[in-house]
Amino acid sequence: MTNFSYFRPGDLNSAIGDLITHEGAKFIAGGTNLLDLMKENVERPARLVDINQLSFNSIEETEGGGLRLGALMTNADTAYHENVQNRYPLLSHAILAGASAQLRNMATNGGNLFQRTRCYYFYDLATPCNKREPGSGCGAIRGFNRIHAILGTSDQKPETACIATHPSDMCVALAALDAVVRVTGLAGERTIPFADFHRLPGDEPWRDNTINPGELVTAIDLPAKGFPQYYAYIKLRDRASYAFALVSVAVALEIENNRITDARIALGGVAHKPWRKPDAEAMLIGQAVSVADFQSVAEALTEGAKGYGHNTFKIELAKRAIVRALQQAAKLEPTP
């Protein structure tokens, strides 16, 4: 990895102040993705600002009856936290479907949001990649793209083409739960609805999210509604554990008297961000639980999906996974 300097601030202001006064500086928390990318020379920060002494490592109740997940709490401590397991089991399951026990012990909630894609071409400095080197092209579109996106891709202009996926499991559940990201910068604190935090590649595939330079994620707020009764997280991958999703589906339902009163469906492994489509979810509201409806929703949710050769199988796989996850969440089918 390239040489860098290191600073460990004791409070939020000096962390942000140090970052913005040093060009090429980056925050480091768990480091599980950043150090990996630094060893590959994909990331070459001139300075690391270690935020681990800041105090965002707890889980607290919010005034609205939800939970505030500290950005520095580890993924493992979050997934196994009693309140998360009992009130937001979808989130707990999604976190535990990702990475390995060692990595979950290191990786933080804030850092999970900033994971970069695992696109092979993003990692391979010998190939073009618009995300790594803006304007250089996309190696994946005509390359080996088995793990790549089928929805919301950018493929019209070579200089902005990108079919990368967002790799997180946790974020798929957070999207379904309508979480809110709290960030602090020089201008003070602001909140970002989860659906607006990550972005599609569009004309700027090098931008993964909507955060501004010098802003730091301090917490993720979960709304009161946690869907503890009807939920499912299905992750399909090339081995049974410790692999990124080819397709994953987070489903959260509210069912009263066999009628669906609320429905959330988020997909992972298929797009540049967790994929939701409120129109498709709305098709279920007020309806009785029915597999035929689930199939219609799967069609609507994947409308416009496009394969690039090796990944074309994901379109059908995603539809079937959506139906299966809805069946599991509605308890039409036992959860394995």
Added chain:
Amino acid sequence: MVSILGILTMQTTLSPESGVRPKNTLPEKNTVTLTINGSVHQLELAPWTTLLDALREYLHLTGTKKGCDHGQCGACTVLVDGKRINSCLTLAVMKQDTEILTIEGLAGENGLHPLQTAFIEHDAYQCGYCTPGQICSAVGMINEGHAKTTDDIRELMSGNICRCGAYPHIVDAIEEVMQLDSNA
């Protein structure tokens, strides 16, 4: 002499990253204090030294293995404050003020750690390269207390790869220490 200086100046000026990187591209080493297996060590380390490299290259604690160096294989697993982590994906300078336990620190006055004994009894390795990581990971898993079944063990040990394929015996050894009945 003038020309040599001229060249040096030019190279500095033309560096594509000048202005981004500190002029001195080799930041001074810092004193890093690490507590490993109960002993305190003071090392002069560059900030980019991973915990794994500090253990192996500076303290000669070579029981912790470097497999992939990217957090994919688990050979570098150590315990930090009782929790298992990949020592290749953290910087030594970030792990000051913690208690680090490596495979060298597991055996006590009364001999081997029960997991070490169980690995020997169950022949839970072939080449042995992944074994220190497997054992440290299993210690961490037992500390965490979430594994209740054989399937749980297999899932929660998935961060440790064994290229020889000794998994069945590794699971047997861990089950014995956990006193899980694999036939239950």
